[in-house]
Amino acid sequence: MTASTGPQTVTGLRWTRRHLLGLADLSxxxxxxxxxxxxxxxxxxxxxxxxxxxxxxxxxxxxxxxxxxxxxxxxxxxxxxxxxxxxxxxxxxxxxxxxxxxxxxxxxxxxxxxxxxxxxxxxxxxxxxxxxxxxxxxxxxxxxxxxHPTQALLDIFTIRERRGTLEGLTVALVGDILHSRVARSNIFGLTTLGARVIVCGPATLIPPHIEELGVEVSYNFDDILAEADCINLLRVQFERQRGGFFPSVREYAHLFGMDGPRLRRAKDEVLILAPGPINRGLEITPEVADGGHSVILDQxxxxxxxxxxxxxxxxxxxx
Amino acid sequence: MTTIHIHGGRIIDPAQQIDRTADLLIRDGNIVGIDESSESVDESIDAAGLIVCPGLIDLHVALREPGFEEDETIASGTAAALAGGFTSVASMPDTSPVVDNRAAAEFIVLQAERAGNCRVFPLGAVTKDHAAEELSEIGQLVDGGAVAFTGAKKPVANAEIMRRALEYTRMFDRPIFNHPQVPELVSKAVMHDGYYSTLLGMPGMPAASESIMIGRDIALAEMTGGKLHLMCVSTADAVEQIRRAKARGIAVTADVTPHHLVLTDESLQSFDSNFKVDPPLRTQEHIDALIEGLKDGTIDAICSDHQPFAEEKKAVEVDLAPFGIVGLETVLPLCVKSLIEPGHLDWPELIALLSTGPERILNINKGSLHPGADADVTLIDPDVSWIIDPADFRSQGRNTPFAGWNVSGRAQTVIVGGQVRYRSEA
Known part of the structure; x- marks a missing residue:
């Protein structure tokens, strides 16, 4: 294959940084x-x-x-x-x-x-x-x-590709927020671009002061299903846990797992994202992961x- | 037969409630008195514009020797103490081997004498080898010079051991120094649990971990009648609990470090391990409460919590870096910045927190200029401006978050036992 000749810089870009350390400081x-x-x-x-x-x-x-x-x-x-x-x-x-x-x-x-x-x-x-x-x-x-800035950027890119803009969308980040770098980067990027962000998960996995990052907090997945334009199902980070954050995998899946019945109560056009690797049957059932709302492979x-x-x-x- | 005449300085001696311009006469290692004169003077020191006060006392210093000479030695640590204005320091027992027996305590005293800088009063370990299983030979340690007992940065986590330690030390009228923190609430944590720990994704140390341990310790002090000293308190609730305990007549004292008065958890945004200290830097509301506690006498003393580390130990990822910063050479200017300049305390009050305050806790018969006392005297230039440069430290440790800070106030001359041991080059 022959390499094509560049450059292909898009005009009008505002990028002057030498490093990409996170989305917290980006405009x-x-x-x-x-x-x-x-x-x-x-x-x-x-x-x-x-x-x-x-x-x-x-x-x-x-x-x-x-x-x-x-x-x-x-x-x-x-x-x-x-x-x-x-x-x-x-x-x-x-x-x-x-x-x-x-x-x-x-x-x-x-x-x-x-x-x-x-x-x-x-x-x-x-x-x-x-x-x-x-x-x-x-x-x-x-x-x-x-x-984990590039993960959040690809999540945001995927949403923008489908919806044209982030402005005014409601994005739910569901699961282990405490241990999730994907959640933090998404929060910074999404709020900066004008999306409304709801974090949802067990109370033990939502850190203190998270509201001060400009998000809403919910402990009840079913309550927020109908509001979300996009649902990003974060992986349960077994390897980062000091233990004892929730009683059992079964209870977690019961309270916060995305399954068929929940999908049917969500918005018709809802996008289902997951940073992967996904734990099938825990955060997400195969029916949802492989279904029409899933953009997991686009990500x-x-x-x-x-x-x-x-x-x-x-x-x-x-x- | 040496006579030193210090003239024209502002003499501040909180123990005698003296604050006036006068002369101080020292002969043969002892204070002769204020306004005393002498026919023959070996050395005359002009103290015009300077504060002349009892040699400062630091009740919380890690000298690292024996075992961690790459971080600090007793010689370098005591040289740093002198440069900071301290004539006496209490050394932590978390060396290797641990200071849990008489010979270990005597080694510290001997090395300090060999170094010929300031006085060192060893603290002994509460439990053998810091293992938190059996009490150390506390009576033997007292004979070896130990003046208090502590687990250093390891809290005495077992309430039964804390109880026995408070009971047992009553026989010697010596306090237990505890690092008030519930270990299981701070596991793997590196900073204060709050907004910034959430922002930075770092595991946090909740203020409650301090509150809980202080509540337990005060209850045990009340029950046993033992003397309890709480090291480096950092939270508003700690101040409130100690205030109430003192009002009820419980034998509890506490100290605070200057860095907990000038820095907040926001500093960790730099990910610089020089902001990683234990207890962690907290928030402005906690700082305000600590200052209130200093003003109303709830907090008895200010200490450096000097924790020197070799450069390679701190120049790593923030979770792997050890907790602590060097402090001996920056206590005074940071106190000026946080307490004197904003008008929270005046100089006599600050000197008290650095002399009579620690003296009351350590009970070492120092910290005053009364006639006959050991001539431990510090001359402070309260107005001199300088820039903190770790390269100039006498300490081997360079781990400070204050490099480049523009500050005022510095020890100018330090006299230990009637001998001039330090003169500022500036």
């Missing part, structure tokens, strides 16, 4: 810039332009200190689509247990010539530490329970476009 214009650029990549892909040379000569390093399959694969493919070379570094153990500090590992990767570092780490703020210490672009691919496709857009826009700042 509506900045978020829209990423979405518009992703849309352009999606249009090109549909036109058969699947290999672009925009990042030729650059090196994208995937530093994953936590297990991940889809995010890492998605970033890796996004980099390759833009003709960057890629380095994959995975380590699920803590950096201290390996004897080398996190920063030293990252400095080594930088010394190999990486120009962009995609980092996933179990500690909130780990990408900030890299941004402060290294000279490369840093993309947060999930820092502990804080933020995966769009994730690639969003990550291409982020890598591309950050690299523009290095020119």
């Amino acid at each position: 509506a214009e900045e978020i829209t810039s990423i979405l518009d650029q992703a849309e352009e990549f999606k249009r090109l892909a549909a036109a058969g332009e699947t290999k672009l040379n925009a990042l030729a000569g650059t090196v994208v390093a995937n530093l994953f200190f936590e297990n991940s399959t889809r995010t890492r694969t998605s970033f890796s493919l996004a980099a390759k689509r833009l003709s960057a070379d890629t380095i994959d570094f995975s380590s699920s153990g803590s950096s201290l247990s390996k004897g080398e500090t996190f920063l030293d590992t990252a400095r080594n990767i930088e010394a190999m010539g990486a120009t962009q570092v995609v980092v996933r780490h179990r500690t909130p703020g780990a990408p900030h530490l890299l941004a402060k210490s290294l000279g490369v672009n840093v993309l947060n691919a999930g820092d502990g329970t804080r933020e 995966v496709t769009n994730g690639l476009m969003i990550r291409m857009a982020c890598l591309y826009l950050l690299n523009q700042q290095n020119q």
Whole structure:
């Protein structure tokens, strides 16, 4: 396949940042810039332009200190689509247990010539530490329970693709809000773009002061079903739990699982999203996951476009 | 036979309720008196524009030796104490090995004498090896110089052990220092539980974890008649509970650190581990209550909670970094910023919180300029402006969130036992 010639920057974008650490600090214009650029990549892909040379000569390093399959694969493919070379570094153990500090590992990767570092780490703020210490672009691919900006961007992109705008829509984030970086990034991005956000889940999994982030809180899924234009079913994060947050999986599924009867009580046009990997039968039944309202696989496709857009826009700042 | 004459300074001695411009005479390591003169003077110190006060006392310092000399040694820690204006410090027993026996306590005292900086009063461990199973040999530790007993940053979590410790130490008239925190409510947490912990996705340490432990400890102090000291209180409810306990005549005292008076949990937005302290930085409403507690005497003392760490231990992800910051060399200016400048306290009140306050808790016969007392004297320049630069610290620890802060007030000359041990270079 021949690489097409770039660049394909959408006109009128407002992007001047060197790092993507989270959505908390981004303006509506900045978020829209990423979405518009992703849309352009999606249009090109549909036109058969699947290999672009925009990042030729650059090196994208995937530093994953936590297990991940889809995010890492998605970033890796996004980099390759833009003709960057890629380095994959995975380590699920803590950096201290390996004897080398996190920063030293990252400095080594930088010394190999990486120009962009995609980092996933179990500690909130780990990408900030890299941004402060290294000279490369840093993309947060999930820092502990804080933020996962590209996931929220792809969720938002998917909604915008179907509805045209986020303004005035009601989006319900259902499940484990406390441990969810996807929830935080979605809250920041959605509220910035003018959506109404309801967080819904067991009281033990909704952190204090969450209303101050501009969201409404509900502990009763059935109460909010009829109001939601989009329902994003967050995964129950068994691995992050200190335990004892809810009595049983069965009770969780009973109170907060999205099943056929609940879907029938939701809005006719409701969109069902899930960041995945989904626990079938727990947050979502197969009937819903594979049904006509589900956009779960669109999210995966769009994730690639969003990550291409982020890598591309950050690299523009290095020119 | 050395005579030092300090003249023209503002002498503040809260123990004698003195605050006036006068001269102070020191001979052979002891205070002769105020307004006393001498025919022969070996050293004359001009204290015009300076405050002359009892040597400051810090009742909560980790010196790290033995066992963690990469963080601090007794020599470097006591040098830092002098630079901060302190002539006596109480050292935490969470060393390796733990200070849970007489020999360990005597080692601390001996190393401090060898260093020849300030005085060090060891605190002993409440339980053997900090294991929270059996009481340490508290009587032996007292013989070795220990002046109080504590689990340091490990709360005495078991109520039965706390009860026995408060009962047992009554025989020696020595307090138990507890870090008031229910461990199971702060597991894996790095900061105050509130808006910012939710915003940043970090596990939080709720204020209630302090309230609960303080409630338990006050009840045990009342029941046993033992002396309870609550270290580094950080919440409004703590102040309220201590205020009520004191009103009922229970033997409870408390201290607070300057960093809990000037920083809030908002600082953690930087993800800088120099803002990670235990107890955590809280919110303005808690700060206001702590200041109120200092003003009305509910809180007895201000301490540094000096926690030095080698650079590599702090330059890691915030959850892996240890809790704590160095404090000895920044207590005074931070107190000026948080208490003197806004007009909450005047200088005699601040000096009391750094001398007679800790003295009443430690009972070490220091902290006054009365005739015959050990000549531990600190001269403070209250107005000098300076910029905090960790590179200038005497402490080995550079882990401070205050680098670059523009501050006022600094120890200018520090005298221990009649000998000038420190002079500011500025």
